Amino acid sequence: xxxxxxxxxxxxxxxxxxxxxxxxxxxxxxxxxxxxxxxxxxxxxxxxxxxxxxxxxxxxxxxxxxxxxxxxxxxxxxxx
Amino acid sequence: xxxxxxxxxxxxxxxxxxxxxxxxxxxxxxxxxxxxxxxxxxxxxxxxxxxxxxxxxxxxxxxxxxxxxxxxxxxxxxxxxxxxxxxxxxxxxxxxx
Numbered sequence: 001x002x003x004x005x006x007x008x009x010x011x012x013x014x015x016x017x018x019x020x021x022x023x024x025x026x027x028x029x030x031x032x033x034x035x036x037x038x039x040x041x042x043x044x045x046x047x048x049x050x051x052x053x054x055x056x057x058x059x060x061x062x063x064x065x066x067x068x069x070x071x072x073x074x075x076x077x078x079x080x
Numbered sequence: 081x082x083x084x085x086x087x088x089x090x091x092x093x094x095x096x097x098x099x100x101x102x103x104x105x106x107x108x109x110x111x112x113x114x115x116x117x118x119x120x121x122x123x124x125x126x127x128x129x130x131x132x133x134x135x136x137x138x139x140x141x142x143x144x145x146x147x148x149x150x151x152x153x154x155x156x157x158x159x160x161x162x163x164x165x166x167x168x169x170x171x172x173x174x175x176x177x
Binding site: 014015016041043044046047048049050051052053054076078079 | 102132
């Protein structure tokens with residue numbers, strides 16, 4: 001399985017104040033939905049990921065979830 | 081006298097230790113401000129690792145006042161513990177996030 005450029009860009013550096021749409025697996029449509037629920041920044045999604053003890057994400061289809069989960073897990077491996 | 085930055089000089093040894101390296105799999109008791117009693121309460125509620133408490137802080141958009149209210153009301157922290165732990169997590173974010 002190859003990872004996208006978006007994934008590579010995200011895991012290459014601290015996330016700072018990057019918007020939620022910068023996460024792999026979160027495109028424009030899902031990004032808007034997620035933002036409407038208060039997850040406006042990538043770090044808020046990271047927060048949810050950590051509270052779930054880096055376990056599976058919910059609320060997205062399987063591929064989006066896998067991509068996002070993989071992205072966050074790799075970011076954590078590098079920076080957490 | 082040789083010293084680090086002005087900010088580092090005012091940090092507690094515990095905070096300095098916490099910020100000196102990535103969080104990894106450190107237990108929640110490593111977070112500055114978390115006493116043994118608070119750690120027990122946090123672990124009981126599922127916050128056994130520092131990164132999980134960090135996650136809660138991030139979910140609250142790094143809002144220190146909100147986090148402090150939560151850890152006092154839901155986890156039995158004192159005001160002092162709440163302030164120290166929120167400062168610790170905020171500083172971690174500034175360094176690593």
